[in-house]
Amino acid sequence: MKTIFTKIIEGEIPSIKLHEDALCTVILDINPVNKGHLLVISREPYPTFSECPQTTLDHLMAIAKLADSKLRTALGCEGTNLLINNGEASGQEVPHLHIHLIPRFTNDGKKFAFTKETYADGEMATYGKKLGF
Ligand code: AMP
Numbered sequence: 001m002k003t004i005f006t007k008i009i010e011g012e013i014p015s016i017k018l019h020e021d022a023l024c025t026v027i028l029d030i031n032p033v034n035k036g037h038l039l040v041i042s043r044e045p046y047p048t049f050s051e052c053p054q055t056t057l058d059h060l061m062a063i064a065k066l067a068d069s070k071l072r073t074a075l076g077c078e079g080t081n082l083l084i085n086n087g088e089a090s091g092q093e094v095p096h097l098h099i100h101l102i103p104r105f106t107n108d109g110k111k112f113a114f115t116k117e118t119y120a121d122g123e124m125a126t127y128g129k130k131l132g133f
Contacts, residue, residue: 003096005041018067023059026067033102033110036075040064040099047095049086064099077103081112 007013009025018038019026029037040063046052052060064082071077083100085092104110119127 003045004094005039005096005098006045009041009043018070019063021063023056024063026063029100033081034077034104034108036071036077036103038067038071038101040067040101042097045096047097048092049084049097052097060097060099064101067101071101071103075103078106079104 008015016028023043025041027039029039040060042056068080071080081102081104
């Protein structure tokens with residue numbers, strides 16, 4: 001079954017397209033955190049970041065960098081959040097790889113709402129051993 005983003009890429013569902021090339025499409029997010037919030041979407045429907053080939057990821061990041069510049073020059077934003085929800089457990093709603101770029105302005109009142117954990121004694125070193133590569 002096609003993802004909603006494949007339907008958008010193929011023109012079956014309307015969208016505001018900002019860029020298209022052989023590997024990706026860039027659209028405006030329909031429910032922006034701030035106006036101008038955009039999505040860099042891989043043309044191939046890789047369900048997650050983890051499944052995407054490195055060459056495509058490199059391209060998506062290059063396009064995200066261009067989009068970041070455009071947000072700064074066109075909207076005058078002072079920062080951006082780049083975000084990939086990677087898998088359903090992380091909050092990914094559309095299982096088709098996309099990078100969010102959210103324009104940010106000083107004191108715009110938007111923030112990530114993650115609560116943070118603390119490590120018990122010695123636990124951080126254990127995680128370090130598990131995760132070194
Ligand atoms: P995620 O939770 O990372 O999968 O984000 C999916 C994003 O797609 C959300 O920010 C939605 O607002 C956005 N979205 C869903 N449907 C559409 C649509 N038809 N056009 C543009 N953006 C959409």
